[in-house]
Amino acid sequence: MNVKTAVKPMTRREMAKRLADDVPEGWYVNLGIGAPLQVADYVPAEREVVFQSENGVLGMGPAPAPDTINRWLINAGKQYVTLRTGGSYMHHADSFALIRGGHLDLCVLGAFQVAENGDIANWSTSDNESAPAVGGAMDLAAGAPHLGDDGSHHQDRREPARSSLQLSADRARLRQACLHQSRHPRRHRGGLCGARDGRRHDARRLAESYRRAAAQGKNVAGFCPLRASKKKWAG
């Protein structure tokens, strides 16, 4: 890929490690399919972080050893996983009730695009070769950052624009970004993004630089945390 920037790109593994460093003990975290799932690998076992998978798993653990696979236990990306001690199962309506009800602390989504207002696009309808597929990302984007934790709900509540996804993405310019948002904006300023230069950026600033670069005709991939994946989604 011809990237017209001097910064050293982060690999997906480095991104995942960087994000994992930010997740404090006690948080309930949903990981989107694809690259975000790797975040779980970098949270140390002694730090109790509870990972949720949209298909009804709370307390998801790492991949099992080949001889201990439970064939009925998969994650959102349809890979075999384990259940941590203390974990539980629920049906789909309950799983999304906890997502949409604002009970998660954090969700990590793989996205195609980040807009300057914080909107993200996680799927495209402009490609006529394949059908649109939204999955659970809209529910996560609308639900995960919804509530504050300190009583000042109205101050901490995000504007609606931040919770909506733009779906008119032009596939030719789609790039995969990684955006995570918090329901505790004071503790953990929402919209932090890991970037290719290894520093963290506010999502708005990242998106702004993305927009400026694109306007100047630069290859915007240089400003995105992750390169576009050619691999088909498993979701």
Next chain:
Amino acid sequence: MINKIVQSMAEAMAGVRDGSIVLIGGFGSIGQPNALIGGLIEQGAKDLTVVANNSGVGHVGLAALLETGRVRKIVCSFPRTADPVVFEKLWREGRIELECVPQGTMAERMRAAGAGIPAFYTATAVGTKLAAGKEEREIHGRKYILEEALYGDVALVEAWQADRWGNLIYNSSARNFNPVMAAAAKLTIVQSQHIVELGELDPEKVATPGIYVNRVLHVPYGEPTVT
């Protein structure tokens, strides 16, 4: 004596009509009642609307049903899977209608149907293409759209254990959409790996009470293949 256990696939599928809305459990292949889908193909009902999270993989299960050409429309959150050959072909040829629904909205629409709630407001999909044509309303400063309940004529469900009353227990993440769909349909048909005596299931662990279930067929098929 209540006995919802049926002895044959023909008995399980009896009376499924053309034009039915069929809710099919599963997240990918896990929890997907492939034997019942086979039974529905055998039974021959056509002009169906299928509600399922994915759109089938390869040429088995849900994909095999789509391949018969008897599914007019699919309501689905993620019609992209590892190998969605059948669906993609039908979709490109304009031979199947797709209603793409956010996964949580899909689950909640069926939960609402089972709970007698005709519609509800949600923030999911506000301001996006998927909100087109839907009533929008601001409540306490946030925008929501109105989503209607999603009722099924038939639900096809996979369980781990069942008794003759139709009480069901699931296995791990194979629970997924199954309990929600069982409650949302007029006729709920279950395939279960194990049939146990009434009283053997721990009442604290029953995830679908028998009131939502009409028929149970014993299908000890073994282990699913993840797709």
